[in-house]
Amino acid sequence: MQTVPFSPDQASSFAGEVDALYGFLWALTIVIGGVISLLILYFAVKYRRRNEDEIPRPVRASHRLEAVWVGVPFVVAMGIFVWSAGIYYRMYRPPEEAIDVYVVAKQWMWKFQHLDGHREINELHVPVGRKVKLTMTTEDVIHSFFVPAFRVKMDVVPGKYCTIWFEPTKAGRYHLFCAEYCGTSHSGMIGWVDVMEAPEYQAWLSGGAAGGSLAATGEKLFQQLACRTCHKSDGTGRGPMLEGVFGKTVQLANGQKVTADEAYVRESITNPKAKVVAGYDAIMPTFQGQVSEEQLLQLIAYIRSLAGVQGPAPQGGASPGGQQARPAPAPAQMKQSQQ
Ligand code: CUA
Numbered sequence: 001m002q003t004v005p006f007s008p009d010q011a012s013s014f015a016g017e018v019d020a021l022y023g024f025l026w027a028l029t030i031v032i033g034g035v036i037s038l039l040i041l042y043f044a045v046k047y048r049r050r051n052e053d054e055i056p057r058p059v060r061a062s063h064r065l066e067a068v069w070v071g072v073p074f075v076v077a078m079g080i081f082v083w084s085a086g087i088y089y090r091m092y093r094p095p096e097e098a099i100d101v102y103v104v105a106k107q108w109m110w111k112f113q114h115l116d117g118h119r120e121i122n123e124l125h126v127p128v129g130r131k132v133k134l135t136m137t138t139e140d141v142i143h144s145f146f147v148p149a150f151r152v153k154m155d156v157v158p159g160k161y162c163t164i165w166f167e168p169t170k171a172g173r174y175h176l177f178c179a180e181y182c183g184t185s186h187s188g189m190i191g192w193v194d195v196m197e198a199p200e201y202q203a204w205l206s207g208g209a210a211g212g213s214l215a216a217t218g219e220k221l222f223q224q225l226a227c228r229t230c231h232k233s234d235g236t237g238r239g240p241m242l243e244g245v246f247g248k249t250v251q252l253a254n255g256q257k258v259t260a261d262e263a264y265v266r267e268s269i270t271n272p273k274a275k276v277v278a279g280y281d282a283i284m285p286t287f288q289g290q291v292s293e294e295q296l297l298q299l300i301a302y303i304r305s306l307a308g309v310q311g312p313a314p315q316g317g318a319s320p321g322g323q324q325a326r327p328a329p330a331p332a333q334m335k336q337s338q339q
Contacts, residue, residue: 011174011195012150013167017087019151025080091152094165098133099126102214102297105136105143105156108185110176113297116205117213122191124176126168127201133165135262139293144180147193153179161262168195218302221295225287239284240277246307251278265300 010016047056101124102113112120126132136145136156145164146153149172154164178189196204222228230239245260253276258264267274269291272284291299
């Protein structure tokens with residue numbers, strides 16, 4: 001069902017808002033452009049030169065008229081600014097209760113990792129009517145995540161996490177594009193977002209993810225890289241204890257404070273000397289180049305799980321392969337996700 005001609009489906013909670021703003025800008029452009037064009041034609045005829053030596057009467061300035069043509073566009077422009085800033089503000093501030101999906105872009109594909117361990121390429125499964133937050137990065141150049149039907153687009157920049165969120169309102173399959181020229185096969189860097197009804201989504205989730213949850217994969221990696229040697233769980237190690245850290249404020253050696261979010265954990269792994277925790281020496285070696293972007297996200301998911309931050313139910317959904325008891329969702333949350 002196309003609600004606006006020449007535009008994609010309206011399939012997210014933002015779609016209506018963005019279309020309304022866009023429609024208003026169109027209408028305003030047509031009205032102002034039309035009125036000015038017609039006036040030019042009308043005045044050109046009305047005030048045309050009627051004989052060779054005609055001299056026009058002098059024009060006197062009108063302050064009132066000037067005030068109107070300055071005042072009205074000012075109010076209209078500020079109105080557009082406030083309106084669009086409101087939409088922008090909501091779009092780029094993901095809600096707490098959103099389902100987390102981690103995204104790694106590379107030439108030329110989209111890789112998705114769900115908290116329960118499901119991994120997908122160029123295909124993203126999400127439930128209808130739930131908020132979904134994407135934490136995205138790229139292995140190589142700048143890409144841009146664009147789902148026209150959701151009216152969301154976000155550049156994905158190397159070396160940092162970019163987030164975007166959406167709430168699909170209609171089940172279906174929607175095109176996903178890369179909207180930033182990124183090399184030879186840029187035009188082939190496309191995929192689909194599958195928006196599923198709750199029961200189908202549950203069925204898809206219960207299909208099981210090989211290798212357990214994302215946090216469990218991260219834990220294995222944590223062991224392999226021998227992170228435990230220093231980051232002991234009782235706090236006696238040479239590095240800070242990581243239990244309960246995620247999402248909290250961390251006191252740094254230089255006196256500053258930071259929130260332990262995805263970006264901070266990522267930086268602490270790739271560039272450990274950038275933000276050293278107060279009371280510890282800058283002795284950790286960098287893991288830049290040793291862990292891929294996807295593995296970084298797995299480690300983050302693990303550190304996140306150590307703080308009991310699990311994300312909402314559907315992603316922590318029953319994953320029979322998950323050998324870690326930690327991310328198991330509470331029964332109440334499971335019910336909620338089936339509504
Ligand atoms: Cu990736 Cu264009």
